[in-house]
Amino acid sequence: MRMLTLLCVALTVPAIFSAQKKDESLVKKVKNGDKDEKLKAVTKIREMLEEGLKNKDVIPVIDQFISAGVLVPLVDCLSEYNASHRQLVANAMSALAIIATQKAEQIFKVQNVMDYLNDWKKYSSDEEVKKNATSILMNIMPNLIANAKSADQEKKLDAVTKIHEMLKGNTDKQLVDEFIKKGVLNPLIGFLPEDNASWPQLVTNAMAALAIIATEKAKEIIRANYKVGDYVENWIKNSTDDELLKNAASLLKNFLANENKQIFEEAMCAAYQLIKRNGRIYDETKAAQIQTMAS
Numbered sequence: 572m573r574m575l576t577l578l579c580v581a582l583t584v585p586a587i588f589s590a591q592k593k594d595e596s597l598v599k600k601v602k603n604g605d606k607d608e609k610l611k612a613v614t615k616i617r618e619m620l621e622e623g624l625k626n627k628d629v630i631p632v633i634d635q636f637i638s639a640g641v642l643v644p645l646v647d648c649l650s651e652y653n654a655s656h657r658q659l660v661a662n663a664m665s666a667l668a669i670i671a672t673q674k675a676e677q678i679f680k681v682q683n684v685m686d687y688l689n690d691w692k693k694y695s696s697d698e699e700v701k702k703n704a705t706s707i708l709m710n711i712m713p714n715l716i717a718n719a720k721s722a723d724q725e726k727k728l729d730a731v732t733k734i735h736e737m738l739k740g741n742t743d744k745q746l747v748d749e750f751i752k753k754g755v756l757n758p759l760i761g762f763l764p765e766d767n768a769s770w771p772q773l774v775t776n777a778m779a780a781l782a783i784i785a786t787e788k789a790k791e792i793i794r795a796n797y798k799v800g801d802y803v804e805n806w807i808k809n810s811t812d813d814e815l816l817k818n819a820a821s822l823l824k825n826f827l828a829n830e831n832k833q834i835f836e837e838a839m840c841a842a843y844q845l846i847k848r849n850g851r852i853y854d855e856t857k858a859a860q861i862q863t864m865a866s
C-alpha cells in the first residue's frame with residue numbers, strides 16, 4: 572500500500588509541476604507577448620477555465636492561474652489601449668467573469684479594475700462583454716459594501732465613490748436590485764446624518780448613489796430608514812455645497828415621484844414643505860435654486 576502511495580505521488584508531482592509551468596508560460600505571453608500571442612494566450616486561459624467549469628472542477632484551475640499571476644495582465648487587457656482589440660477584450664472579460672465567481676475579492680484588489688469594468692458595461696456595443704462586466708461587478712459588490720462599512724474613512728469614501736460610478740448612467744435594473752439585495756442601502760443612508768459634515772464628498776456621493784437608486788426603488792430606501800427624509804431636509808436647509816444640494820434635490824424629486832403617497836407623506840412631507848416655503852428659511856435666491864433643482 573505504501574509503495575502504491577509513493578508511486579501515485581511520484582506520478583502526480585511532475586504533472587502538477589508541468590501544469591504550473593504551462594500556466595506561467597501563458598501568463599508570460601499575456602504580459603509580454605505581441606498582439607497575436609496575447610490573444611492566443613488569453614483565449615487558451617479562457618478555454619481552460621471554461622473546461623474546468625464544465626467539469627465542475629474550476630477552483631483548482633483558477634487557483635493555479637492566480638498563483639501564476641494572471642489577474643493583473645488580464646485586467647490590463649481591458650484598458651482603453653486595447654479597445655480596438657475586441658477579441659482580446661472579450662476573451663479577457665470572459666476569463667475574469669469565471670474567476671470572479673470564486674475569487675472576486677482578489678479581482679477587486681487589482682488597480683483600475685472598477686474603472687475598466689464600468690466603462691465596458693456602459694459603453695461597449697458587445698452584449699456579451701457588457702453581460703460579463705456586469706457579472707464581475709455584481710460579484711465584487713460585497714467587497715465594496717464591506718469597505719463602505721469600514722472604520723477607515725478613506726476606504727469608505729473610495730467605496731461610496733465606486734458604488735456611485737457603478738450606478739451612474741446605468742440602465743440595468745438587475746444591478747440596482749443586486750445592490751439592494753446585498754445590503755447597500757443602510758451604509759449609504761448611514762452617511763447622511765450631519766455628523767458626517769466633515770466629509771462632504773462622502774455625503775455627496777452617498778446622496779448621488781441613493782438618488783439613482785430612488786428612480787426605481789424609492790420605497791425601499793424609505794423603508795430601510797424612515798429618517799432619510801429628515802436627513803435630506805437637514806442638508807437642503809443647511810448646506811452651501813452646490814453639488815450636495817443638487818444631489819439632495821434629485822433624491823427628493825425621486826421620492827416625490829413615488830406613487831405610494833402614504834410613504835411619501837410619512838418620510839418626505841417636511842422636506843417638501845421646506846422647499847415650498849421659499850424665503851421663510853433661506854433667502855429667495857437659494858430657495859429658487861433648490862426649487863429649480865427639484866423640479
